[in-house]
Amino acid sequence: MKVTTYRELMAEQARAAVRVSGAHHSSWNGKVGATDPNEKIRGSVGWDHTINYSDELVTVPLKDMFENSRVYNQDPATLRSYREAVKTVHHENTHALAAEGTEHVDGQAAYQNSAERALEEGITEVHSYDNLNEYIDELGLEEIAPGIKSAEAQPSYDHYTPAARRFTEGIGRNAGVEPSEVVRRLAVVNPAEKFRTAAEVLYENSDLPGKIPEQEREAAIGRIEAAMKPSFSDLENLKTEPDKEKMRRQSAIAGARGAQAGVDEVKALSREWSQPAPETRVERGVATEQDRSNGQAPQESAPQQTADGAQPQELPPDLAAAVHASRSGSEPLSSASRLSEDQMGSRRSGTDSSPERSPEIQR
Numbered sequence: 001m002k003v004t005t006y007r008e009l010m011a012e013q014a015r016a017a018v019r020v021s022g023a024h025h026s027s028w029n030g031k032v033g034a035t036d037p038n039e040k041i042r043g044s045v046g047w048d049h050t051i052n053y054s055d056e057l058v059t060v061p062l063k064d065m066f067e068n069s070r071v072y073n074q075d076p077a078t079l080r081s082y083r084e085a086v087k088t089v090h091h092e093n094t095h096a097l098a099a100e101g102t103e104h105v106d107g108q109a110a111y112q113n114s115a116e117r118a119l120e121e122g123i124t125e126v127h128s129y130d131n132l133n134e135y136i137d138e139l140g141l142e143e144i145a146p147g148i149k150s151a152e153a154q155p156s157y158d159h160y161t162p163a164a165r166r167f168t169e170g171i172g173r174n175a176g177v178e179p180s181e182v183v184r185r186l187a188v189v190n191p192a193e194k195f196r197t198a199a200e201v202l203y204e205n206s207d208l209p210g211k212i213p214e215q216e217r218e219a220a221i222g223r224i225e226a227a228m229k230p231s232f233s234d235l236e237n238l239k240t241e242p243d244k245e246k247m248r249r250q251s252a253i254a255g256a257r258g259a260q261a262g263v264d265e266v267k268a269l270s271r272e273w274s275q276p277a278p279e280t281r282v283e284r285g286v287a288t289e290q291d292r293s294n295g296q297a298p299q300e301s302a303p304q305q306t307a308d309g310a311q312p313q314e315l316p317p318d319l320a321a322a323v324h325a326s327r328s329g330s331e332p333l334s335s336a337s338r339l340s341e342d343q344m345g346s347r348r349s350g351t352d353s354s355p356e357r358s359p360e361i362q363r
Contacts (some may be wrong), residue, residue, distance in 0.1 A: 002140030006066045009139060010087070013051075016138040017093035020131050021026065023188035027104035028096045034059070042088040042156075047105045061085040065145050074147050078178045079151035083132070087153050090135045091128040095120075097188045107191030115232035121192040122164030122235075122255075125157045127187035130180065149347035162248045163231075163255030170259025171198055174266075175205035199224035199262060199356050206266050211273040227265040231258035 001016070003009045014026035029049040034157050035041055043053045053059050061081045068074070096104050110116040128135075133149045136142055155161055165179075166204060168186070172179040185196045199221045203209070212220050231254045241247040 006063050013089050013093050020134050021188050023097040024100040027094045027098045041066050043092040045092050047108050051092050058085045066249040069144050079147050083148050083151040083153040087132050094124045094128045094187055099189045104190050109111050110192035114236050116191050116228040118160050118232040118235040119194050121157050122160035123186045125161050127162045127183050129155050159235055159247055159251050162251035166252045167259050168257030170256055171201055174263045175201050195225045202262050202266050224262050224265045228258045
């Protein structure tokens, strides 16, 4: 929808952000407030889903933009103030985006953690900055302020945005997904879901879905998510770094490390799930000739029993030697002696004339 007044802009701000991002919905409650003038911030989204703007830096420039509608050749400073005000509107409305079945407030607890807060602000700024001209087109603001699309605007959160960019670039490169698409997927979920969404991108574009059972999927994604967070935990401390170039460089390094940590965890999971489970490993024992001829895996033979279930008895030494000699075809040992009658095996009495099974020597 093309807007022609400040009131129309405020009414359409959330719907335009949803269209640009492809989000399921916006959590905005329809209320607009003012930030505390003592706090040097351009805007904020309350956990009650009210959007607040700085009167000086956002509301006044936007109202001025509509009052001077369709004025050409405005000076660069004025156009810059308009563009940065619109960027703030887009930024805060990006914060309010949410996935189906969720709301922005669902990420309140996660936002208190430094890592989640860093990624939330970094991704929100990258998405709103990179897609600002599309947002301007959705609202028809180039017609209201000719030249606003080509005006300069400084990005915010220098201690967060380089990390967010390197993080999404690393994930996109390893997952085969465009970094801008990774940014978009993270932008449309609340603070509690951003790292998890990044982990899902890595998981789904790896060999893990073919290795890990579906019931283990959530645990695996949780491991990838946890591996990526530590690199973002200290980014907030960079805010006080006086050397802006050093700040951005350190932020970028942290983001790259976070992505690599996720990739490394994917590789670790792949190795783990490539190993056979303990219960499927084959124990190698003594195989029988029948096992080998049938192509079966060798199995360890169990001690044989006599016909009545009794364990085999040990032969006298001289008898054992004789039996061994007879089986091997060698000459009887000189120590072998003739058996007496009481040493010879007996036969069963009765009609069954089959010989009683004698003990066998285990080889």
